[in-house]
Amino acid sequence: METLLNVLVVGILLGGIYGLVSIGLNLIFGVIRIVNFAQGELVMLGMYGAFLAYSMLGLDPYVSTLIVMPAMFLFGVIVQRVAIQPLQAESSMQIFATFGLLTVLQNVVLVFTRGEGYSVATKVASFSIAIGEIRITGTHLIILIAVTAISVLLHLFLQRTLMGKSIRAVTQDRQAARLMGINVERTFMVTFDIGSALAGLAGALIAPIYTLSPGIGDNFILAAFAVVVLGGLGSVAGAWAGGMIVGIVEAFAGYYIDPELKQAIWFLIFLLVLVIRPTGLSGQVGAEEVGFREQS
Amino acid sequence: MSAIPSTTRTWCLYAGGLLVTLLPLAVLSGDLFWVNILIYTYLFAGLAVAWNIIGGFGGQFSLGHGVFFAVGAYMTARLYLGWEISPWLGMIPGALLCATIGPLVFWPTFRLKGSFFAIATLAFNEVGLVMANYLHTVTGGPRGLQIPFKAGLGNMIFADQCIWALIMFGFMALCVAITIVLMRSRLGYYLLAVREDEEAAHAAGIDVTRVKLRDTALSAALASIGGSLFAMYIRTIDPPTLFSLADIGVKFALIALIGGIGTIIGPVLGAFLIIPAESYLRAVMGGGLPGLHLVVMGGVMLLAALFMRRGVAGALDALWRRRSRSAS
Numbered sequence A: 001m002e003t004l005l006n007v008l009v010v011g012i013l014l015g016g017i018y019g020l021v022s023i024g025l026n027l028i029f030g031v032i033r034i035v036n037f038a039q040g041e042l043v044m045l046g047m048y049g050a051f052l053a054y055s056m057l058g059l060d061p062y063v064s065t066l067i068v069m070p071a072m073f074l075f076g077v078i079v080q081r082v083a084i085q086p087l088q089a090e091s092s093m094q095i096f097a098t099f100g101l102l103t104v105l106q107n108v109v110l111v112f113t114r115g116e117g118y119s120v121a122t123k124v125a126s127f128s129i130a131i132g133e134i135r136i137t138g139t140h141l142i143i144l145i146a147v148t149a150i151s152v153l154l155h156l157f158l159q160r161t162l163m164g165k166s167i168r169a170v171t172q173d174r175q176a177a178r179l180m181g182i183n184v185e186r187t188f189m190v191t192f193d194i195g196s197a198l199a200g201l202a203g204a205l206i207a208p209i210y211t212l213s214p215g216i217g218d219n220f221i222l223a224a225f226a227v228v229v230l231g232g233l234g235s236v237a238g239a240w241a242g243g244m245i246v247g248i249v250e251a252f253a254g255y256y257i258d259p260e261l262k263q264a265i266w267f268l269i270f271l272l273v274l275v276i277r278p279t280g281l282s283g284q285v286g287a288e289e290v291g292f293r294e295q296s
Numbered sequence B: 001m002s003a004i005p006s007t008t009r010t011w012c013l014y015a016g017g018l019l020v021t022l023l024p025l026a027v028l029s030g031d032l033f034w035v036n037i038l039i040y041t042y043l044f045a046g047l048a049v050a051w052n053i054i055g056g057f058g059g060q061f062s063l064g065h066g067v068f069f070a071v072g073a074y075m076t077a078r079l080y081l082g083w084e085i086s087p088w089l090g091m092i093p094g095a096l097l098c099a100t101i102g103p104l105v106f107w108p109t110f111r112l113k114g115s116f117f118a119i120a121t122l123a124f125n126e127v128g129l130v131m132a133n134y135l136h137t138v139t140g141g142p143r144g145l146q147i148p149f150k151a152g153l154g155n156m157i158f159a160d161q162c163i164w165a166l167i168m169f170g171f172m173a174l175c176v177a178i179t180i181v182l183m184r185s186r187l188g189y190y191l192l193a194v195r196e197d198e199e200a201a202h203a204a205g206i207d208v209t210r211v212k213l214r215d216t217a218l219s220a221a222l223a224s225i226g227g228s229l230f231a232m233y234i235r236t237i238d239p240p241t242l243f244s245l246a247d248i249g250v251k252f253a254l255i256a257l258i259g260g261i262g263t264i265i266g267p268v269l270g271a272f273l274i275i276p277a278e279s280y281l282r283a284v285m286g287g288g289l290p291g292l293h294l295v296v297m298g299g300v301m302l303l304a305a306l307f308m309r310r311g312v313a314g315a316l317d318a319l320w321r322r323r324s325r326s327a328s
Helices: A002-031 A039-057 A061-087 A091-113 A138-160 A162-172 A174-179 A184-209 A214-231 A236-257 A259-276 B007-028 B032-055 B065-083 B087-109 B114-134 B161-183 B186-196 B198-203 B208-234 B245-259 B266-285 B292-307 B311-327
Strands: A128-131 A134-137
Touching: A002 A039, A002 A134, A002 A138, A002 A162, A002 A184, A002 A214, A002 A236, A039 A061, A039 A091, A039 A184, A039 A214, A061 A091, A061 A184, A061 B292, A091 A214, A091 B114, A091 B245, A091 B292, A128 A138, A134 A138, A138 A162, A138 A184, A138 A236, A162 A174, A162 A184, A174 A184, A214 A236, A214 A259, A214 B114, A236 A259, A259 B087, A259 B114, B007 B032, B007 B161, B007 B266, B032 B065, B032 B161, B032 B208, B032 B245, B032 B266, B065 B087, B065 B114, B065 B208, B065 B245, B087 B114, B087 B208, B114 B245, B161 B186, B161 B208, B186 B198, B186 B208, B198 B208, B245 B266, B245 B292, B245 B311, B266 B292, B266 B311
Parallel strands: none
Antiparallel strands: A128 A134
């Protein structure tokens, strides 16, 4: 029983991380259907942003989110303008463009850091709470709280605000949205930028628990796509749950089946869901084609 | 659509084109640095042509071809190391296996559209990577397989690099020839019909799924043969190399894109641009700042996606049309 609970807690904490790094992609892929393979690199840039703020200004990574988030928002503006907007209607070209971007970003960071691994320290790391045998460190707890809080806020934003409503309208039917007076291009742009800012935020929040390396985004990208698809494209609550599913499956498969196969299990679940229900567990059936409507 | 060129004309163009691609080897055969680059150029030209059969003509944007490549590599190496089966024969079971698992795996994913298919095949590649690390007995696990140097025609191991260049050239020539035959066959026309409008093709009585499955089988088998040749050439294979997205899985598609997706000559053109450029940049820049050459390559990929959607072949074609129009 103790072991079972322990594995579950490990899974939930891992799920928090997966959920957090996927929130940005949930907007970018889940909502506006941009196949952004460079999403992991946006998280990576957020991590290095937190490192820069820490090493140059001595800022705690949690404080540095105040700088990292706006910076990544601006970076998102540039990326969207240069590489995404011209390819709005062509998903296979988006794959190439964002894969090119991924290569550029990874290697620019590699050139600057010369392959040296960095880490970011925070006072929170020394705190931990213990429930029986199970210890939860402060850094992991913050991630879990953050992913839940951001999900709630994002949900309210999409449901209640005018901007959120226009984002949802554009996803469902571009043409109709345009006829209702929504500026479709601006909506796409803002959605991508928010997605980029949230990736940066995720990067800063997880920076204390990883050793920073230029290729670290590769660890997150497939997981992020899995979380977004599993949870149901664009569904915020779904993505939160999707992160938990991936994390818990990985923890249990790692402990009870084989540590080497821990990821293969959720890869397979992901493939199955893609094939059977591409809109995910909580998405509308047929919704994967929405947003492609104007292109054909 | 332009008229179908006659058989003789097509094969004359084919022979002429092959002779042109042999020229650099004739000129540079004394220079080991460039012969090595040419070996990779021919190999990746063949692989991009193989990818193009399903990715370009079939319109199924696969990022999972690294799995077929790896299956071919492991199968050939394992048969040679374990039972001393000549790689020339050892290529065949791998290709047959891929012609079977390719359609089996792609079949359920065909109903996915565009980017969803690409993501699913990407996940397929990652499953392959995990399994290759796990199945120690077959793949040697993370440490990989090493093939000892024992030169001989039967072993497919040669001291002379020029022989390798010729073998890879033969592989490329085979892939292009198969593509030409395919595109002039009934299946080829079905493919184009399916790619242009799946519903219309279905209404015209084409069994869409069967066409795509046959096409996948062919493409996967050729990719597997490419993997076998790669394994025997470098003689050290491990999972991170074989399942690398940047160097294998996505690269096939990238080469085809740069050259021109869905054309016969495009992937070959793409390989002759990308592979030498990349190898040269790596040699020149790699010593100073690691990663700098990849910054350039990533930038090229981005620019190609933005400004050259139909690739070099498409750009040449547009230029040609404009000139012939102004001349007439």
